[in-house]
Amino acid sequence: MVIKSIVVTSLTVAALVAIPAPASAMDDHQHGSHGPAPVAAPSTASPAPKDAQEVAITVTSKGFEPSTVTVKSGKPVKLVVTRKTERTCATEIVMKDFGVNQTLPLEKPVNIVVNPKGPGQYRFACSMNMIAGTLNVQ
Numbered sequence: 001m002v003i004k005s006i007v008v009t010s011l012t013v014a015a016l017v018a019i020p021a022p023a024s025a026m027d028d029h030q031h032g033s034h035g036p037a038p039v040a041a042p043s044t045a046s047p048a049p050k051d052a053q054e055v056a057i058t059v060t061s062k063g064f065e066p067s068t069v070t071v072k073s074g075k076p077v078k079l080v081v082t083r084k085t086e087r088t089c090a091t092e093i094v095m096k097d098f099g100v101n102q103t104l105p106l107e108k109p110v111n112i113v114v115n116p117k118g119p120g121q122y123r124f125a126c127s128m129n130m131i132a133g134t135l136n137v138q
């Protein structure tokens with residue numbers, strides 16, 4: 001989702017630049033220009049706070065591994081999720097407690113930062129809620 005919207009924006013900018021404009025508008029544009037449009041960034045949607053607890057999770061044909069992740073309460077959690085197989089329906093990860101619905105490209109680590117409000121068990125799952133795991137906050 002994030003990557004798509006960035007690409008669309010870049011294309012829109014390119015299209016606008018390519019449209020012939022009146023001379024005065026061109027001048028304004030050039031004076032205000034800050035160089036070429038930014039290149040789409042890799043999928044690091046949210047920069048992780050320094051005190052985040054980092055946990056690596058892979059998606060394999062068996063599901064999420066590990067399927068239970070235990071962290072301490074009171075600190076942000078950075079999940080680094082890498083899908084390693086095409087043979088899964090978990091091509092995205094959903095965490096309803098945190099409003100997360102993140103596409104998982106093949107072999108590309110995706111950072112997901114969440115802030116659990118307190119101890120508890122927070123589910124992560126594929127969009128059909130079948131392949132799942134638990135973030136256990138103690």
Ligand SMILES: [Cu+2]
Pocket residue numbers: 089090126127128129130131
């Ligand atoms: Cu599924």
